[in-house]
Amino acid sequence: MRLRRIPGTRERIRQYAPWLVEEPQQWQGRWQEYIAGRLETTPTPVERKEIHLELGVGRGRFINQMAQEQPQHFWIGAELREEVLLTAIERAEKWQAPNLAFLWIDIETTTDIFAHGEVDAIYLNFSDPWPKDRHAKRRLTHRRFLDRYRQYLKPGGKIHFKTDNRDLFDFSLEEFKENGFSLEAVTFDLHKDPNLSSYDLSARVMTEYENRFSQKGQPIHRCIAVLP
Numbered sequence: 405m406r407l408r409r410i411p412g413t414r415e416r417i418r419q420y421a422p423w424l425v426e427e428p429q430q431w432q433g434r435w436q437e438y439i440a441g442r443l444e445t446t447p448t449p450v451e452r453k454e455i456h457l458e459l460g461v462g463r464g465r466f467i468n469q470m471a472q473e474q475p476q477h478f479w480i481g482a483e484l485r486e487e488v489l490l491t492a493i494e495r496a497e498k499w500q501a502p503n504l505a506f507l508w509i510d511i512e513t514t515t516d517i518f519a520h521g522e523v524d525a526i527y528l529n530f531s532d533p534w535p536k537d538r539h540a541k542r543r544l545t546h547r548r549f550l551d552r553y554r555q556y557l558k559p560g561g562k563i564h565f566k567t568d569n570r571d572l573f574d575f576s577l578e579e580f581k582e583n584g585f586s587l588e589a590v591t592f593d594l595h596k597d598p599n600l601s602s603y604d605l606s607a608r609v610m611t612e613y614e615n616r617f618s619q620k621g622q623p624i625h626r627c628i629a630v631l632p
């Protein structure tokens with residue numbers, strides 16, 4: 405997918421350093437150094453921060469709340485569309501988020517940005533469904549992408565996936581299973597699930613799209629796919 409440029413937005417986003425990471429490839433294999441720099445500490449294996457990566461953050465409601473509620477982790481959000489990314493970054497600036505950074509990238513490039521085992525958890529929230537069969541390869545849960553995530557998600561790492569789209573959900577469950585991931589906490593109606601309170605926090609923190617669809621009474625589907 406091509407990056408869309410709106411005149412002036414790059415300059416506006418740049419005003420929000422340190423929340424936008426410029427040339428993120430330079431940190432591949434060294435994200436703990438980057439994090440230590442942001443937190444003004446010395447990187448030691450003992451103090452290693454878990455990296456939680458959301459792919460396709462939109463306006464960043466979910467990742468900003470997760471970063472606030474889980475300050476023990478470092479949160480990184482990737483987004484292609486600058487007009488929504490700008491809102492996500494403005495939100496981070498508002499609360500001076502110490503443990504949050506954004507990448508203005510195509511998710512296709514994440515294998516050049518993270519090294520083997522460098523990411524602890526991935527979040528895919530309301531990814532574009534690409535309903536036509538001929539576009540299946542663009543779905544972020546297509547095996548083409550799962551192979552990429554496998555390159556940098558740590559063994560035992562989890563992909564947290566939420567969507568309102570039943571066809572995409574069914575497709576994704578099959579893709580996860582056929583590509584060696586095991587499934588946990590599969591639910592077809594998250595907000596009516598009696599186990600909701602026992603799920604990890606990310607199940608209860610709503611994204612922008614989730615809020616919109618839930619208000620209309622649409623069920624939200626969710627699962628966790630675990631890398632062996």
Ligand SMILES: C[S@@+](CC[C@H](N)C(=O)[O-])C[C@H]1O[C@@H](n2cnc3c(N)ncnc32)[C@H](O)[C@@H]1O
Pocket residue numbers: 405459460461462463482483484485488509510511512529530531532611612613614
């Ligand atoms: C349907 S929106 C969902 C936004 C947000 N996660 C939510 O739940 O409210 C999907 C987002 O993923 C982004 N996206 C889709 N494909 C992408 C790609 N290849 N690289 C980066 N971002 C992408 C889109 O720009 C869009 O903002």
